[in-house]
């Protein structure tokens with residue numbers, strides 16, 4: 374699933390191709406991917422100009438003329454392809470064409486967990502697509518993260534994946550950030566020292582920034598809007614490295630299932646009693 378770094382790379386690669394262009398037509402062949410419904414998306418986008426590209430967590434937000442917003446969530450396998458002709462690929466469910474007759478935007482989604490939504494104003498953006506997200510993982514302050522986690526009794530890894538608490542971190546970057554911060558994925562925030570939560574904030578920022586610099590992680594079939602795969606998966610310290618030596622202490626990396634998600638960590642560097 375694309376996480377914050379992958380979505381940020383998609384945003385950066387789309388920006389020069391979309392900002393300033395006026396939407397002509399939206400074709401939806403799979404209605405459930407258009408919110409609130411295909412007609413609202415078609416009518417809302419038609420004739421509006423894209424004025425900027427933004428991102429909150431894993432959600433792409435495209436501000437439009439007249440104060441409206443177009444939001445795009447890539448879900449598990451969503452891809453945005455900007456191309457003059459329809460790509461030779463299955464699972465293209467939404468096609469956007471522009472008044473300039475230039476390259477179209479194609480939304481491809483094999484697993485169909487993504488969506489596109491039209492919001493007529495900021496209020497409907499905040500009460501709609503943004504309502505279920507906490508602060509963006511790159512914008513949250515160390516104090517706010519500590520405040521949101523402190524006194525919680527659930528395993529820290531599970532809390533990091535909760536998009537209501539923090540938006541943008543998923544399975545890969547939660548495992549990698551906890552490794553950097555030397556915190557066990559099973560540790561409960563209530564048992565952690567405040568300094569450890571500050572270290573965790575720093576580790577999340579570092580991990581996400583490095584991943585963005587390397588174009589994200591291409592662990593499933595994620596590629597960005599220009600069709601380029603990221604390379605950050607080659608920098609992973611623990612994620613999907615079960616049994617391989619920890620880069621710090623050479624202890625074999627462990628894998629457990631936590632909250633239904635595979636979780637990778639070094640049982641020595643991230644020993645539970647350290648937390």
Ligand SMILES: [Zn+2]
Nearest residue numbers: 619622639642
């Ligand atoms: Zn280690």
